[in-house]
Amino acid sequence: MRNSDLLTETSNRTLDSGRVLHEELEIPLTPGTARRWIRANDEELPELLSAARGARDRFKVGVITYSRKVFIPLTNLCRDYCGYCTFRRDPGQSGAHTMTPDEVLAVARAGEKLGCTEALFSLGDKPERNFSEMRETLRRLGFRSTLHYLEAMCELVLRETSLLPHPNPGLMSTEWISRLAAVSPSMGLMLETTNNALLAAGAAHDNAPDKIPARRLRTIEEAGKQGVPFTTGILIGIGESPDDRVDALLAIRDLHLRYGHIQEVIIQNFRVKPEIPMYNWPEPTRGEMLRTIAVARMLVPEVNIQAPPNLSDPDYENLLDAGINDWGGVSPLTPDFINPERPWPHLEQLKQRTQAKGFELRQRLPVYPEFVQPAMGKSTLLDSKLNAVIGREGYARSAA
Numbered sequence: 001m002r003n004s005d006l007l008t009e010t011s012n013r014t015l016d017s018g019r020v021l022h023e024e025l026e027i028p029l030t031p032g033t034a035r036r037w038i039r040a041n042d043e044e045l046p047e048l049l050s051a052a053r054g055a056r057d058r059f060k061v062g063v064i065t066y067s068r069k070v071f072i073p074l075t076n077l078c079r080d081y082c083g084y085c086t087f088r089r090d091p092g093q094s095g096a097h098t099m100t101p102d103e104v105l106a107v108a109r110a111g112e113k114l115g116c117t118e119a120l121f122s123l124g125d126k127p128e129r130n131f132s133e134m135r136e137t138l139r140r141l142g143f144r145s146t147l148h149y150l151e152a153m154c155e156l157v158l159r160e161t162s163l164l165p166h167p168n169p170g171l172m173s174t175e176w177i178s179r180l181a182a183v184s185p186s187m188g189l190m191l192e193t194t195n196n197a198l199l200a201a202g203a204a205h206d207n208a209p210d211k212i213p214a215r216r217l218r219t220i221e222e223a224g225k226q227g228v229p230f231t232t233g234i235l236i237g238i239g240e241s242p243d244d245r246v247d248a249l250l251a252i253r254d255l256h257l258r259y260g261h262i263q264e265v266i267i268q269n270f271r272v273k274p275e276i277p278m279y280n281w282p283e284p285t286r287g288e289m290l291r292t293i294a295v296a297r298m299l300v301p302e303v304n305i306q307a308p309p310n311l312s313d314p315d316y317e318n319l320l321d322a323g324i325n326d327w328g329g330v331s332p333l334t335p336d337f338i339n340p341e342r343p344w345p346h347l348e349q350l351k352q353r354t355q356a357k358g359f360e361l362r363q364r365l366p367v368y369p370e371f372v373q374p375a376m377g378k379s380t381l382l383d384s385k386l387n388a389v390i391g392r393e394g395y396a397r398s399a400a
């Protein structure tokens with residue numbers, strides 16, 4: 001039986017029976033049950049997905065969200081060398097670039113015209129620590145570090161446009177989380193994994209000092225202490241086991257239980273590319289994606305679960321069968337600079353495929369409706385810009 005057949009049958013079974021058959025799938029899952037069900041066999045998969053959909057529908061019924069964004073790759077210089085990355089460059093390498101303030105503003109203004117409400121700042125981690133060229137670029141621009149420059153560019157976009165920044169700068173200190181929270185309603189850092197073995201020679205995070213799991217957890221925890229709405233997630237298929245996926249999700253869940261600040265958990269699948277060190281690694285299967293999403297949904301049933309549609313094309317709409325309630329950032333303007341070979345779906349197509357599954361597609365802000373209040377009060381500029389774009393029920397005012 002093909003996966004798509006399985007999913008159709010699951011939907012029917014759910015509609016017919018309207019109940020979950022397996023007592024083990026009580027929500028939230030225990031760690032042991034999560035480890036058992038992330039390995040569900042093909043016969044068990046429909047039941048797992050049915051339970052996950054039930055959890056999603058109790059959390060948010062009938063609505064799937066996305067954030068209409070522009071992608072601003074502030075600098076692709078990075079001091080890390082992750083084995084799956086095509087984004088990063090060394091100075092002098094073809095395509096190496098640090099955007100100027102004019103370039104940042106031009107992209108943001110173009111996005112504004114297309115109804116975007118998010119400026120996603122994605123950038124390499126602390127390149128100035130390794131590269132004198134980046135130190136020189138920053139000196140010319142008038143900033144002491146990449147994070148100082150990022151802060152200024154977030155403020156520029158916030159001040160000059162109606163877009164809300166969402167920075168993803170890598171590890172952040174207590175001070176930097178606080179500073180960036182004054183110019184952005186949310187921020188993000190993928191946990192990716194909690195498996196330290198991936199730091200070993202030849203593994204995905206060999207020579208990636210900013211990917212030490214404990215350091216990433218510390219950043220996420222610090223954001224929690226400060227009440228900053230935070231996006232994180234895991235990357236599957238980079239050498240971790242199914243148990244590792246559960247462990248990473250449990251680490252996120254534990255931080256969320258303590259601080260209540262995780263607005264979104266992304267389940268991202270590794271995609272192979274010819275130019276990366278991991279060019280001959282197998283990609284995770286759709287079945288692994290569905291099982292991981294379903295288990296995530298049932299470990300953190302009241303957190304938004306997202307999976308990027310462009311990394312699961314074709315048939316990305318089947319991810320809805322596993323309990324996601326968000327498609328993440330989708331841009332009508334800029335490519336996915338992290339996965340440039342995988343274009344984002346056209347927004348009309350995304351809408352139609354989401355509707356065909358029985359959901360309304362709604363445009364959200366980079367901060368989810370239930371996290372708008374925690375994002376407020378950190379600066380008058382941010383408050384006024386947020387108030388200007390928030391519409392009905394906390395979604396984007398120009399929602400489409």
Ligand code: SF4
Nearest residue numbers: 078080081082085088
């Ligand atoms: S994934 Fe991020 S941290 Fe790793 S090399 Fe690429 S830009 Fe740097």
